[in-house]
Amino acid sequence: MRNLFVALGLLALMSGCVSSRIEQSRDASTGIETDEAIVLLGRASYNEKETEESFTQCIADALGQGDNPIRMIKQKQFRDELYPWFEPRTAPTSADELGRLFAQPGFRDRIDSANVRYLAWIDGDTVTIDSGGSMSCTISTFGGGCFGMSYWEEDASYDAAIWDLKTMTSTGQISADATGTSYLAGLVIPIPILARPGNAACQGLAKQLREFIIGGT
Amino acid sequence: MYTESLELGLRFQILLRQSLLVLAMTLFLQSCTTSVVVQGTIPTPLVSKIPARMGVYYSDEFKHFKYEEVIRDSGGWSIDLGQQNLSFFQNLAKSVFQGVEEVHEPPLTPEEMQGLDGVLVPSIEKYGFLTPSISGLKFYSASIEYRVSMYDSVGTKIGDWNIVGYGKSEGGMFSSDDAVNEATVLAIRDGGARIAIELIDQPAVQAWLQSLDGSIESPVGTPAAVEAVETPEGLDGVPDA
Numbered sequence: 001m002r003n004l005f006v007a008l009g010l011l012a013l014m015s016g017c018v019s020s021r022i023e024q025s026r027d028a029s030t031g032i033e034t035d036e037a038i039v040l041l042g043r044a045s046y047n048e049k050e051t052e053e054s055f056t057q058c059i060a061d062a063l064g065q066g067d068n069p070i071r072m073i074k075q076k077q078f079r080d081e082l083y084p085w086f087e088p089r090t091a092p093t094s095a096d097e098l099g100r101l102f103a104q105p106g107f108r109d110r111i112d113s114a115n116v117r118y119l120a121w122i123d124g125d126t127v128t129i130d131s132g133g134s135m136s137c138t139i140s141t142f143g144g145g146c147f148g149m150s151y152w153e154e155d156a157s158y159d160a161a162i163w164d165l166k167t168m169t170s171t172g173q174i175s176a177d178a179t180g181t182s183y184l185a186g187l188v189i190p191i192p193i194l195a196r197p198g199n200a201a202c203q204g205l206a207k208q209l210r211e212f213i214i215g216g217t
Numbered sequence: 218m219y220t221e222s223l224e225l226g227l228r229f230q231i232l233l234r235q236s237l238l239v240l241a242m243t244l245f246l247q248s249c250t251t252s253v254v255v256q257g258t259i260p261t262p263l264v265s266k267i268p269a270r271m272g273v274y275y276s277d278e279f280k281h282f283k284y285e286e287v288i289r290d291s292g293g294w295s296i297d298l299g300q301q302n303l304s305f306f307q308n309l310a311k312s313v314f315q316g317v318e319e320v321h322e323p324p325l326t327p328e329e330m331q332g333l334d335g336v337l338v339p340s341i342e343k344y345g346f347l348t349p350s351i352s353g354l355k356f357y358s359a360s361i362e363y364r365v366s367m368y369d370s371v372g373t374k375i376g377d378w379n380i381v382g383y384g385k386s387e388g389g390m391f392s393s394d395d396a397v398n399e400a401t402v403l404a405i406r407d408g409g410a411r412i413a414i415e416l417i418d419q420p421a422v423q424a425w426l427q428s429l430d431g432s433i434e435s436p437v438g439t440p441a442a443v444e445a446v447e448t449p450e451g452l453d454g455v456p457d458a
Contacts, residue, residue, distance in 0.1 A: 053387075083260040084410030089383075106263050 016195030018180035022204045024212060026172040028164065032213050036117035037071040038063065039078045040160075043123035044088040055158065055202055056122050062206035068214060073114055081110050095163045095170040102168065116165055118213060122205075124158030126198040129179075135186040146186030153181045156201040160209055174212060176205040249292035253394045255301040257402030262312040262413040267422070269334040269429060270316035274323060275303060276340060284344045291348055296397065298344065298361070302405060306339055309409050313416065324372045334429055335375065338366040342379065346397055357393070358385040359400035363408050365416070369425060376421035382408025 040060050042051035064072045079086045102108050135148035160174045180195025281299040310317045323336050343362040361382045367375040384403025386396040
């Protein structure tokens, strides 16, 4: 019986398989000083699809930690400081528009005082692309349990467009695509085997973004 | 006599029961109404000031704007936007114009217009919100439609502009009243951003500013100014949420 619970516990800790792919294209050379900062902004729109704030935060956390931490500026702080220029419907859609923004009074001063070197736009979302199976749970005076199996497949697809605020140009793009299937198996108790494609895309994108920014030609 | 008093007693009992029922229903409905006094922080816009001194009129309706709606699945909602709107617009006007002074309802006398180049009148045309149970989406959303009217120093209308602001908030992070509050603050912020950036670019405003500079001879008669008076312009072509 004890072995059964150990096995069930191990199963619960198992993660579903995730396949991911990261691609990068570079338009210009990059590099960052220790006192310079990056800001990550999630692209927002007013339809159902929108970059989740938790995803942007996940990348910011990954970049701000580790052996070579990069100084990060919080998304909200940046948007508030430069209101109304980075709101969902007023934000620039290409690096060519940066010149117009820098011509606004006080804009350059605020960028300079925060020493923001790069701006990375994160665009994408995680969606469920397939699901199936069935599971039923019953409870009675003699006990209860769940039987069956259900699954769902998620696709996390995100892009990062990196702009250099010093040169006011686009330096490149990175894309991350991860797919994974999660299972919920009912063997008396429900056992989840979760794939986390969103987390895989976050870690992959953060790693590539760090390498891209820290040095490359 | 006995029958009459019995009937009277019975009627009194029915009346009492009905009154209690009405009272209970009223209390029940009141308890099901979600009241939201919209509160939040919206930053001061970082924009070039329009070189004009404006009188700004805030109507009582604008100052105390309250939206009420009964939704079948989620009960009554009472959303008080007044104070948040007023303080945001006061801040917005100060940021957008070189000088601002609160005035009474136009038209103003020439004496009252002394030192002012025009009058701005903001109003709320529409407000609405959607809960996930209505929209079927994962988030709460709010939209607010402002109308901004501008008059020149002699009381001639420069133009009217309708601006729609949108906001949305994830339902899972907040309780329903907090989520509606958050979505409404973001809608005000979005509408304010459009006003701060786009008002100065309107042809009628440009024509009026040129008339202030004296760089054109007959500003009132210019086609742009006339068109702006006759045809309300919308800064926003996006339909309501």
